[in-house]
Amino acid sequence: MKTNYILKPEMISHIRHVGLTIVILFSCIGTWTQTVFTDIPDINVNASNPSVDIDLDGDMVTDFTIFFTGSPVASFIEFSGPAGNNVLTDSVNGDAKNLSSGVDSVAMGSSLWYYLSSGPLPVVLYFPDPVGSWTGGAICKYIGICFVSGGSNHFGWIWVDVAAGTTPELTIKGYAFNSSPLMPIDAGDGASCTPRALFSASSDTIFVGDCINFSDSSDNSPSSWSWTFTGATPSSSNIQNPTNICYSAQGTFDVQLIVQNSFGADTTNSQITVLAASSVLDHNDPEFIIYPNPTEGKLIITKNQNVEYSIHISDVTGKTISDNYVLAGQTFYELNLSGFPNGLYFARIIFDGKMETHKVILR
Numbered sequence: 001m002k003t004n005y006i007l008k009p010e011m012i013s014h015i016r017h018v019g020l021t022i023v024i025l026f027s028c029i030g031t032w033t034q035t036v037f038t039d040i041p042d043i044n045v046n047a048s049n050p051s052v053d054i055d056l057d058g059d060m061v062t063d064f065t066i067f068f069t070g071s072p073v074a075s076f077i078e079f080s081g082p083a084g085n086n087v088l089t090d091s092v093n094g095d096a097k098n099l100s101s102g103v104d105s106v107a108m109g110s111s112l113w114y115y116l117s118s119g120p121l122p123v124v125l126y127f128p129d130p131v132g133s134w135t136g137g138a139i140c141k142y143i144g145i146c147f148v149s150g151g152s153n154h155f156g157w158i159w160v161d162v163a164a165g166t167t168p169e170l171t172i173k174g175y176a177f178n179s180s181p182l183m184p185i186d187a188g189d190g191a192s193c194t195p196r197a198l199f200s201a202s203s204d205t206i207f208v209g210d211c212i213n214f215s216d217s218s219d220n221s222p223s224s225w226s227w228t229f230t231g232a233t234p235s236s237s238n239i240q241n242p243t244n245i246c247y248s249a250q251g252t253f254d255v256q257l258i259v260q261n262s263f264g265a266d267t268t269n270s271q272i273t274v275l276a277a278s279s280v281l282d283h284n285d286p287e288f289i290i291y292p293n294p295t296e297g298k299l300i301i302t303k304n305q306n307v308e309y310s311i312h313i314s315d316v317t318g319k320t321i322s323d324n325y326v327l328a329g330q331t332f333y334e335l336n337l338s339g340f341p342n343g344l345y346f347a348r349i350i351f352d353g354k355m356e357t358h359k360v361i362l363r
Helices: 105-109
Strands: 004-006 021-028 031-045 051-054 064-070 075-080 086-088 113-115 121-126 141-149 152-162 170-178 199-201 205-207 214-216 224-229 245-247 251-261 264-275 288-291 298-303 309-315 320-326 332-336 343-351 354-362
Touching (some): 051 170, 199 264, 205 343, 288 354, 298 343, 309 332, 320 332
Parallel strands (some): 004 021, 205 264
Antiparallel strands (some): 021 031, 141 152, 152 170, 199 214, 251 264, 288 298, 343 354
């Protein structure tokens, strides 16, 4: 069951719900019209994923198919769909129109509407460079469409990013349509193009002297990144995925990422815990025993204390490949590393504010 919301127009741009269909009511030309906006996880259309079907109104019938077509001299992102459905273009059988306002019935008699019953439409052409109103690297664009739903024509748009480079790639981010037949819809109602800052670290718990890597996973195509690594060397970075960030002191340290594009900025924070270095190689009486070592995959951990602990397996680059938590009372714990490449790994066991590090050889 859909929920209807009555909103002021200036509020609409602040709404974005991933994976949900939102019904937004707004006043237009003296009558009430209804925009149905659907935000989806990003889908890339390219040579590796050459075809995506889109069902705008949820009736289990494909309204448009967006697909990649390659040839020896040019590659295209193309549209196809049932007879009666249309795509708004800059010219007949040309590039997608760069919408800045609305899609409405006034344009239906124009030659800018391409009728899909005439065959597939190339909407972004690379030959070998992008041409038309959109160049590579464009973000937050809207392809105007008109399609038949319930026997009537409805206007809408498909929200996309256009990749940079000489090989076409379209990222589909969402779509919307006006559920009232032949009523206008403004480009971007309900969508938000401001980036959302997200990142991950190769490990969030390390010991003194360790270096770790950070990976940006922000959405909505940020164009700049500003990292701050408190207590680390280097202490900042402006690249997307900083590597070899090293910590020389014990403590808990903040990591901040600010991402930005032409539509705005967003900030997120996390923490890295750095423990005092402690290696079983320097002690004759470790609290934990790991065997067999070398191993062909099976790894058993036993302990001398009745304590809760966590065990983290990382490779030689510092990337964590396995995180496991063991309750007090378990006398042994078994891991299976057989799915990982042969080589040297580190098993770091954290307990009672201390850490043991064991070298593990997988063969």
